[in-house]
Amino acid sequence: MGTVTLGVSIAVPEPYGSLIQERRAGFGDPAAHSIPTHVTLLPPTEVDASALPAIEAHLATVAAAGRPFPMRLSGTGTFRPLSPVVYIQVVEGTSACAWLQQRVRDASGPLVRDLQFPYHPHVTVAHGIAEEAMDRAYEELSEYAAEWSCASFALYQQGTDGVWRKLHEYAFGGGGETTSLPSQSTPADRPSVHP
Template structure:
């Protein structure tokens, strides 16, 4: 049975001409969730900046960007993600300060100050096997707070969130599926149960 051509995109922004699932495909993403109280703070800021994704995309660190997959491959994908989660222990993330991808991309983000190595390791393992795919840019863990909004809003987010300082324990990663509306729904969570690193 032939598989549909897989489309790639490194952002969680709906595209009308691509990445929208059909009866035979689904669009998945895998992320580290940002917990409360910081999640609501970042949603509020994304809303304040006029970013329409504020209500569609929960604050997160991306492990697998939106990726179109065949529905028949979902069981093997879930098994793959469970295997990855079993190979990695929980880890700590420290979000501190802001950064931007401008002028390459109109994005302002909260920076991952600690936990970069763990995010990179988990992300690398996620993007193997049935989820093997290229990236448009080198992997750079971050939490987007404004994307494709006016320059003054990007500047405001970068300045006003510069003092963000959040620490949290990552106990699982989350598999999301894109709905027809463009919103992202939790498909399942995969607990990190790997052996502690020495």
């Protein structure tokens, strides 16, 4: 069956998700429309496609043990010079995100992996672009703020075209799959947003 590249994340809901995605594109980040706006729980991970049913069952178990929690974003941060990333900070919900990502990567489950850097929940707004554009993202979003009640996370797969698509969304508390967060569309399906 081959391998697939998966990721697990908390989607940033509308209207915030699309607005952040548009800002990311405006800073010149070519990946902006390939990656729905999110907080990572499991970074891109290559797995055998035959493991998908076990992975989905594992994630359902993780979600069943979770409970909705408040998420709040405020201001910007950066991982430079270690990594060329500017992000919006998660200022509430960090401990819940840390708890979830640990369980997603639990040694008894099918998604065991080490992280390249210590886990730090965030929403990327610029990655690997010109320093001037990174500086602009850092400054222009420095007073950005958003909040919502996080009630789920989702499993995504990266296509051969580089676009990340949602496979399943998992509601906390064992509610099964949820549709509370609409999928973000790609530029081809979405009308242009003008300032």
